[in-house]
Amino acid sequence: MAEVTAVSSASSARTKGRPNPLTRNLTAKIAAIPMVLTASVIFVGCTIWTVVYSFTSTRSIPRLKFVGFDQYERLWSTNRWLISIENLAIYGILSAIFSLVIGFVLAALLDQKIRFENTFRTILLYPFALSFIVTGLVWQWILNPDFGIQKVVRDLGWEGFVFNPLNNAETVIYGVLIAGLWQGTGLIMCLMLAGMRGIDEDIWNAARIDGIPKWKTYVFVIIPMMRAVFITTLVLIASGIIKVYDLVVAQTSGGPGIASEVPAKYVYDFMFGRTNLGQGFAASTMMLLSVLIVLIPWAYLEFGGKRRD
Amino acid sequence: MTDAALDAPRGPKPRPALSRRNVFLYGTLLVVSVYYLLPLYVMIVTSLKGMPEIRLGNIFSPPVEVTFEPWVKAWSSACTGLNCDGLSRGFWNSVRILVPSVVMSIAIASVNGYALANWRFRGADLFFTILIFGAFIPYQVMIYPIVILLREVGLYTDLFGLVIVHTIFGMPILTLLFRNYFTTVPEDLFKAARVDGAGFWGIYFRIMLPMSLPIFVVAIILQVTGIWNDFLFGVVYTKPENYPMTVQLNNIVNSVQGVKEYNVNMAATLLTGLVPLVIYFVSGKLFVRGIAAGAVKG
Numbered sequence: 178m179a180e181v182t183a184v185s186s187a188s189s190a191r192t193k194g195r196p197n198p199l200t201r202n203l204t205a206k207i208a209a210i211p212m213v214l215t216a217s218v219i220f221v222g223c224t225i226w227t228v229v230y231s232f233t234s235t236r237s238i239p240r241l242k243f244v245g246f247d248q249y250e251r252l253w254s255t256n257r258w259l260i261s262i263e264n265l266a267i268y269g270i271l272s273a274i275f276s277l278v279i280g281f282v283l284a285a286l287l288d289q290k291i292r293f294e295n296t297f298r299t300i301l302l303y304p305f306a307l308s309f310i311v312t313g314l315v316w317q318w319i320l321n322p323d324f325g326i327q328k329v330v331r332d333l334g335w336e337g338f339v340f341n342p343l344n345n346a347e348t349v350i351y352g353v354l355i356a357g358l359w360q361g362t363g364l365i366m367c368l369m370l371a372g373m374r375g376i377d378e379d380i381w382n383a384a385r386i387d388g389i390p391k392w393k394t395y396v397f398v399i400i401p402m403m404r405a406v407f408i409t410t411l412v413l414i415a416s417g418i419i420k421v422y423d424l425v426v427a428q429t430s431g432g433p434g435i436a437s438e439v440p441a442k443y444v445y446d447f448m449f450g451r452t453n454l455g456q457g458f459a460a461s462t463m464m465l466l467s468v469l470i471v472l473i474p475w476a477y478l479e480f481g482g483k484r485r486d
Numbered sequence: 487m488t489d490a491a492l493d494a495p496r497g498p499k500p501r502p503a504l505s506r507r508n509v510f511l512y513g514t515l516l517v518v519s520v521y522y523l524l525p526l527y528v529m530i531v532t533s534l535k536g537m538p539e540i541r542l543g544n545i546f547s548p549p550v551e552v553t554f555e556p557w558v559k560a561w562s563s564a565c566t567g568l569n570c571d572g573l574s575r576g577f578w579n580s581v582r583i584l585v586p587s588v589v590m591s592i593a594i595a596s597v598n599g600y601a602l603a604n605w606r607f608r609g610a611d612l613f614f615t616i617l618i619f620g621a622f623i624p625y626q627v628m629i630y631p632i633v634i635l636l637r638e639v640g641l642y643t644d645l646f647g648l649v650i651v652h653t654i655f656g657m658p659i660l661t662l663l664f665r666n667y668f669t670t671v672p673e674d675l676f677k678a679a680r681v682d683g684a685g686f687w688g689i690y691f692r693i694m695l696p697m698s699l700p701i702f703v704v705a706i707i708l709q710v711t712g713i714w715n716d717f718l719f720g721v722v723y724t725k726p727e728n729y730p731m732t733v734q735l736n737n738i739v740n741s742v743q744g745v746k747e748y749n750v751n752m753a754a755t756l757l758t759g760l761v762p763l764v765i766y767f768v769s770g771k772l773f774v775r776g777i778a779a780g781a782v783k784g
Binding site: 201202204205206208209211212213215216217218219220221222223224226227228239283286287289291295297298299300301302303304305306307308309310311312314315316317318319321324325326328329332359363364367416419420422423426427430440441444445448449454457458460461462464465468472476 | 511512514515519522524525526528529532540544545546594597602605607610613616617622625626627629630631632654661685687711714715717721732735755765766767770773774777
């Protein structure tokens with residue numbers, strides 16, 4: 178059937194001589210319908226819908242009864258949301274710093290023309306193939322106070338050893354961070370390594386001739402040269418962090434109490450658990466806003482100068 | 487391979503195998519590797535022990551008595567709330583979600599990328615830009631309106647509804663992947679086919695498709711791991727009997743009732759992680775290429 182449309186549009190174009198602009202490339206336009214629908218209905222339409230409804234008093238059934246910023250006022254006076262934001266900030270900042278540093282150092286180590294590079298890279302990257310659910314559950318088990326690391330160390334003789342991050346409201350988010358870093362740093366390492374491989378060998382030769390130590394070359398020459406890679410990686414990390422949801426659900430279910438809640442979980446719970454849609458919409462709009470704060474400056478830097486290429 | 491290059495020894499000066507540099511380098515990498523492998527090891531070891539042994543021993547010790555019972559139980563009789571037919575249900579649900587989602591998302595995105603690369607039309611760039619930026623919008627912003635849309639067409643909680651959702655959210659990255667690949671196909675080839683009277687589909691099926699099998703493999707890897715590991719869409723757009731494996735796994739392990747059977751939990755976790763792990767270890771470089779394409783250009 179598809180073939181038929183192609184043939185007919187091609188032949189109609191041929192008989193007309195000068196095709197009119199609407200039917201020109203007609204098949205291509207038809208083929209792009211899913212993209213057009215996704216872009217306009219889902220990405221633009223649904224986003225606007227949610228933003229608009231976040232200003233209404235909607236509870237279980239969406240109604241256009243506008244109440245201004247009421248939902249946002251309630252959101253920002255809800256303890257659970259404030260904890261979510263705090264957790265996201267701690268998790269986000271630490272995760273960005275650690276994944277960049279660890280990722281870069283590991284990439285630099287792998288970049289030393291070592292043997293078994295492929296083996297090491299395979300080992301460092303495999304957690305990335307696993308889902309956050311699997312990651313969260315494994316680390317929940319390893320950090321289990323009665324059976325995991327704490328018990329193992331106590332059995333070795335340190336009776337008073339305490340390492341129980343997941344059951345302490347103060348430290349639980351760091352327990353999630355350990356799991357998140359285990360899962361994600363391999364990817365960052367790979368991106369960094371790709372960036373390093375893109376650097377001209379002559380730079381290294383020049384540095385060697387000038388007698389500059391290797392670590393200095395990395396810090397003062399290579400890192401500035403990899404600015405673009407760093408920025409792209411950072412945007413990637415940032416947009417991933419805001420979505421953090423499954424990891425927390427699997428590892429801690431937001432507990433103990435509400436100590437490890439995150440915004441994405443707030444949205445889900447209010448939309449589908451408590452059928453308080455308005456709060457869910459307001460919270461998700463805040464998530465969108467935070468993405469835009471990261472994204473717009475980046476897009477401006479990346480594409481601003483060379484819009485028409 | 488010029489003559490000059492062969493005159494002098496090339497590369498850095500050879501170093502002794504046990505130099506301080508090497509000890510430091512390989513030592514660090516080994517320690518890091520052990521750390522990264524530890525969770526996988528713990529999962530395997532725990533899943534092969536009986537519960538009494540788990541209560542007595544430590545999580546790192548290898549099993550004294552190897553038992554596959556936790557695996558059998560995880561697969562066929564672990565309980566999630568009401569039904570007790572194990573993870574097998576979730577596994578088959580995931581397969582039934584995965585296959586059509588992968589086929590549909592790749593079919594649509596590859597044709598779309600091809601149209602964008604070779605049959606440029608007015609407005610294409612605008613929609614493509616929206617599509618790429620849409621990839622950064624948190625899913626949470628869009629999930630509820632999509633629930634309404636799916637309910638309108640009667641597909642909410644239906645597996646096919648979830649397939650559509652996966653197709654939609656896979657589209658930005660896949661379209662980018664295919665578009666970038668197709669633009670590297672020589673223009674002359676395309677023009678020659680046009681002169682020979684091949685149309686949109688003719689060129690796609692006879693030239694583009696056979697020439698770009700590697701990128702299709704990359705796309706398949708990307709989608710299979712991505713869709714298999716999905717949790718959010720599964721839990722939002724399906725009903726309990728259709729839950730994919732990840733959702734069911736979470737329900738089994740984090741269920742509050744009953745005695746915790748850690749060995750069964752770890753066997754279940756490992757079972758769920760098995761599909762992406764196998765794909766990862768088998769596909770090797772292609773996997774890296776997939777995520778790099780997804781990440782760097784995204």
